[in-house]
Amino acid sequence: MAAYKLLLLPGDGIGPEIMAEAEKLISFLSRAGVASFETEKGLVGGSAYDAHGQAISESDMALAKSADAVLLAAVGGPKWDGVPYEVRPEAGLLRLRKDLALFANLRPAICYPALVDASSLKPDLVDGLDIMIVRELTGGVYFGEPKEITDLGNGQKRGVDTQVYETYEIERIARIAFELARKRSNKVTSSEKANVMKSGLLWREVVTALHAREYSDVQLEHMLADALGMQLVRRPKQFDVIVTDNLFGDLLSDVASMLTGSLGMLPSASLGGEDAATGKRKALYEPCHGSAPDIAGKALANPIAMIGSLVMALRYSFGLIPVADAIDKAIADVLAAGLRTADIAGPNDKPVSTSQMGDAILAELKKTLG
Numbered sequence: 001m002a003a004y005k006l007l008l009l010p011g012d013g014i015g016p017e018i019m020a021e022a023e024k025l026i027s028f029l030s031r032a033g034v035a036s037f038e039t040e041k042g043l044v045g046g047s048a049y050d051a052h053g054q055a056i057s058e059s060d061m062a063l064a065k066s067a068d069a070v071l072l073a074a075v076g077g078p079k080w081d082g083v084p085y086e087v088r089p090e091a092g093l094l095r096l097r098k099d100l101a102l103f104a105n106l107r108p109a110i111c112y113p114a115l116v117d118a119s120s121l122k123p124d125l126v127d128g129l130d131i132m133i134v135r136e137l138t139g140g141v142y143f144g145e146p147k148e149i150t151d152l153g154n155g156q157k158r159g160v161d162t163q164v165y166e167t168y169e170i171e172r173i174a175r176i177a178f179e180l181a182r183k184r185s186n187k188v189t190s191s192e193k194a195n196v197m198k199s200g201l202l203w204r205e206v207v208t209a210l211h212a213r214e215y216s217d218v219q220l221e222h223m224l225a226d227a228l229g230m231q232l233v234r235r236p237k238q239f240d241v242i243v244t245d246n247l248f249g250d251l252l253s254d255v256a257s258m259l260t261g262s263l264g265m266l267p268s269a270s271l272g273g274e275d276a277a278t279g280k281r282k283a284l285y286e287p288c289h290g291s292a293p294d295i296a297g298k299a300l301a302n303p304i305a306m307i308g309s310l311v312m313a314l315r316y317s318f319g320l321i322p323v324a325d326a327i328d329k330a331i332a333d334v335l336a337a338g339l340r341t342a343d344i345a346g347p348n349d350k351p352v353s354t355s356q357m358g359d360a361i362l363a364e365l366k367k368t369l370g
Contacts, residue, residue: 003036004318007067009044013291014301015073021303021358022310032369034323045075045089055092064096069317070284073306074291097137100282102270104176105135107288109256114335118261118344126259132180133242135249136173137270139165142246163199170206177243178215187219187240191228191248229255262343263289264302267309269316283317285309299353302341304331330364
């Protein structure tokens with residue numbers, strides 16, 4: 001039986017609650033003989049700051065580097081609004097991405113049939129929706145230098161963030177998108193602001209050249225990021241794989257989340273490059289939503305995005321495709337049976353708790369793998 005090392009980082013807010021539901025599934029998979037999962041827990045975000053004075057400790061960073069995959073729930077909250085910028089909760093997540101070289105963020109936007117009416121769009125626009133957003137994760141304006149606030153005197157200040165991309169960064173993220181598209185509907189939409197940004201112009205040039213050299217069998221279109229945001233809410237099913245930079249990927253994936261009914265439904269995978277010797281990738285899996293401190297501790301959080309992030313780990317890090325498919329089916333069956341957490345509940349639905357949703361998904365999974 002294959003053995004895998006998983007580092008669990010519950011983080012802040014609702015993080016521990018939703019991580020607990022993923023842990024139920026991990027324990028069951030080990031008991032069922034699917035694989036042996038060795039799990040360790042660490043701190044990240046505000047919880048790490050409270051314990052260590054930093055957003056992730058060196059010891060937990062070392063655990064992340066040695067793990068086969070990292071599962072993270074959520075970071076941040078108003079409790080830590082006043083801490084220094086360098087040790088704010090989000091700095092822990094950014095360090096994980098940077099130190100593990102996780103340059104490719106995969107964010108699926110899938111509308112389950114049972115949740116068609118939960119979307120803010122008309123049912124016919126989202127029924128059957130299946131989009132994959134591929135976001136560059138370690139470059140761009142979030143990491144570019146200089147990044148500073150300068151005191152100009154006379155009560156004036158200047159804030160500077162720098163958008164920087166090099167050819168290799170654009171090529172490697174575009175290659176991920178083209179490879180994914182070949183396994184899906186064979187279409188890639190590349191998005192930037194080439195009309196007003198030099199980095200966007202380079203992005204378009206590099207993606208076009210790579211497509212011509214290596215992926216001419218894949219349909220490629222270019223779309224300005226603002227136009228793409230509009231098209232996501234106008235006619236979302238025209239898209240298959242969307243590839244874009246760090247900033248626009250952050251914004252567009254949140255827009256796409258509402259097509260599915262709730263941000264609480266969307267998992268994500270952050271992948272590094274393949275190791276030349278082993279073929280394995282460093283990887284971090286996390287829900288797209290935040291820490292939701294307003295509902296923390298109230299058993300209201302939707303655990304599906306967290307469970308979906310585990311599914312992506314099974315699929316992309318461990319190659320356990322049938323098991324990943326079985327959990328996806330369990331989620332769909334539970335939703336089809338009418339179970340809803342508060343974020344996806346209709347006016348006539350009685351919402352279930354976080355643990356009730358997790359237990360229901362586990363019960364459905366046991367019917368297949370039990």
